[in-house]
Amino acid sequence: MIHPNELIIDNFAGGGGASTGIEQALGRPVDIAINHDPLAIDMHKLNHPETTHYCESVWDVDPVAVCKGRPVGFAWFSPDCKHFSKAKGNKPVDKNIRGLAWVALRWAALVPVRVIMMENVEEFTSWGPLIEVSPGVFKPDPDRKGETFEAFVKTLTTGLEKDNPAWPEIKESLGDDFPYEKLVQGLGYQLDYRVLKACDYGAPTTRERCFLVARNDGEEIRWPEKTHGPKGSRYIPYRTAADIIDWSIPTRSIFDRKKPLAEKTLIRIAKGLEKYVFCDDPFIAPNGCVAMIERQFGRSSGADIDLPLATVTAGGGGKSALVTSHMIKFRGSNIGNPTDEPVRTISSGGLHIGEVRAFLIKYYGTSSATPLTDSLGAVTTKDRFGLVTVKGQQYQIVDIGMRMLEPHELFAAQGFPSDYSFSHDSSGKKLTKENQVARCGNAVCPPLAKALVEANVRPELQEIAA
Known part of the structure; x- marks a missing residue:
C-alpha cells in the first residue's frame, strides 16, 4: 500500500x-x-x-x-x-x-x-x-x-x-x-x-x-x-483486434484508386489473403459490416455469423454475402495477423496497422475465378478473384478493401479506457x-x-x- x-x-x-x-x-x-x-x-x-x-x-x-x-x-x-x-x-x-x-x-x-x-x-x-x-x-x-x-x-x-x-x-x-x-x-x-x-x-x-x-x-x-x-x-480468452475494430468505418477498395497502392502493399495484401482468407477458417466480420457490398449490390442485410449462411443476403439477387477480415502491418516483412488475435505491437512512428476486408458472394460456378498465381495488381472488381470455402459453402471475392486503424481503435488496442481524451488538446x-x-x-x-x-x-x- x-x-x-x-x-x-x-x-x-x-x-x-x-x-x-x-x-x-x-x-x-x-x-x-x-x-x-x-x-x-x-x-x-x-x-x-x-x-x-x-x-x-x-x-x-x-x-x-x-x-x-x-x-x-x-x-x-x-x-x-x-x-x-x-x-x-x-x-x-x-x-x-x-x-x-x-x-x-x-x-x-x-x-x-x-x-x-x-x-x-x-x-x-x-x-x-x-x-x-x-x-x-x-x-x-x-x-x-x-x-x-x-x-x-x-x-x-x-x-x-x-x-x-x-x-x-x-x-x-x-x-x-x-x-x-x-x-x-x-x-x-x-x-x-x-x-x-x-x-x-x-x-x-x-x-x-x-x-x-x-x-x-x-x-x-x-x-x-x-x-x-x-x-x-484455463485463462480468459485473449482480447482481439475484432474487439477494438470500429466496424462502422468502411474500407476503401484497393482497386481503381487515383493513386495506386505501392507494390509492397499489394504483396502484403496478397500474402495476407492467402494466409488468412484462403484457409479453413477465415475470420468473418460481425453482423452489419457490409458497407462495400451495399455499394456494389444494393441494400444488404446481415445476420449473426453463427446462423446458417443462407440467411446472409445481399441485394435482391438472392446471393449470400460475407465479409472476411484480417490485419495488415507495414513493418519489414510482416504481413499482419488474424483479426481474432491481439493486435501486433503499436509504435509511435506513424499509422502502420490496417485492416483488410474481402467482400464475398455465394459462388454458383457460372463464372471463372482468377488464378491465385496471377498478379494481384491485375485483378479488377469485375474479375472473380479467388474461391473461399466457409462452412462447406464456396464464395468468391468480388472486392478487397483496406484502411488504416483510427487513433481511437489504437488507443483501445493499448488497453486505454473508452472515455480517455486524446483527439483534442486542452484548448479544444x-x-x-x-x-x-x-x-x-x-x-x-x-x-x-x-x-x-x-x-x-x-x-x-x-x-x-x-
Whole structure:
C-alpha cells in the first residue's frame, strides 16, 4: 500500500498510460508527472487533472525540490526505448537518449524511494558501451552487450566496483554534484526483471516489454499472474483486434484508386489473403459490416455469423454475402495477423496497422475465378478473384478493401479506457492523427501497469482475486 504521506511519481509520463494503470490499481491519482513534450503533458493534464505536472526534461527536475521533504512510495520510469529497440536495426544511436535510464538512480539516491518500476523494450538488458564509428556517430559495441545494464543493476543493489568501465558514462549522465559513494556502496534494493506481454493481462495487443521492479522495504517482489490466454486454455480468452475494430468505418477498395497502392502493399495484401482468407477458417466480420457490398449490390442485410449462411443476403439477387477480415502491418516483412488475435505491437512512428476486408458472394460456378498465381495488381472488381470455402459453402471475392486503424481503435488496442481524451488538446483544438498515434504508440499499456502495481503495491488485491 501507499502510506499516507508518500508520493507517487510518473517520470517520462507521456500521454498517461502508466498513470492510468497506476490510478486504476491504487484508486488515487499520481501526484507528480514529468515529461518534456508539451503535447504529451497536455494530454496527461486532460486525463489526470489532479496531478502536478512538470513539462521539462527529467534531468532538469530536482527530486529533492519536487518532493519537498516527502518520501516517494512508488516511482515509475519509462525512459525512451527507441535506441534499444530491435526496430532500430543497425542505425546509429543517440548516447544521450540511450542513457536516460540513469535518471532512476538520481531519484533513488537523492530522495527516499520505496518501490521503483521501469519499463523498456526487452533489448534493454543488452545495454552496453558504445563505440564511435565516425566523428559523432555511435553504435553499440557487439562484444560488450549487457555490460552497462549489469552496472546499472549493481548500483541499485549491492554496489559498483570503483574500476568498473561504466563509471565514465554514469558520471557523464549524473554530473559532478552527485553522491557517487552511494552507488559504490549500492542503494540496497531487491531487484528483479522480466519480459511480459500486454495481451496476457487483458490488453488486446501483443506488445512485449521488459519490466524491472526494485524495492527497499523488505517486501518481496511479486509478478502478476497472467489472466488471459488462448481459447481453450484455463485463462480468459485473449482480447482481439475484432474487439477494438470500429466496424462502422468502411474500407476503401484497393482497386481503381487515383493513386495506386505501392507494390509492397499489394504483396502484403496478397500474402495476407492467402494466409488468412484462403484457409479453413477465415475470420468473418460481425453482423452489419457490409458497407462495400451495399455499394456494389444494393441494400444488404446481415445476420449473426453463427446462423446458417443462407440467411446472409445481399441485394435482391438472392446471393449470400460475407465479409472476411484480417490485419495488415507495414513493418519489414510482416504481413499482419488474424483479426481474432491481439493486435501486433503499436509504435509511435506513424499509422502502420490496417485492416483488410474481402467482400464475398455465394459462388454458383457460372463464372471463372482468377488464378491465385496471377498478379494481384491485375485483378479488377469485375474479375472473380479467388474461391473461399466457409462452412462447406464456396464464395468468391468480388472486392478487397483496406484502411488504416483510427487513433481511437489504437488507443483501445493499448488497453486505454473508452472515455480517455486524446483527439483534442486542452484548448479544444483537434490533434492530427500522427500526434494522437505518437502518444498512443509511446504509451505503457494501462492493464499491464495496473497488474504490476496491484501485485507489488496492493498485493491484497491479487490475494483476493486468487
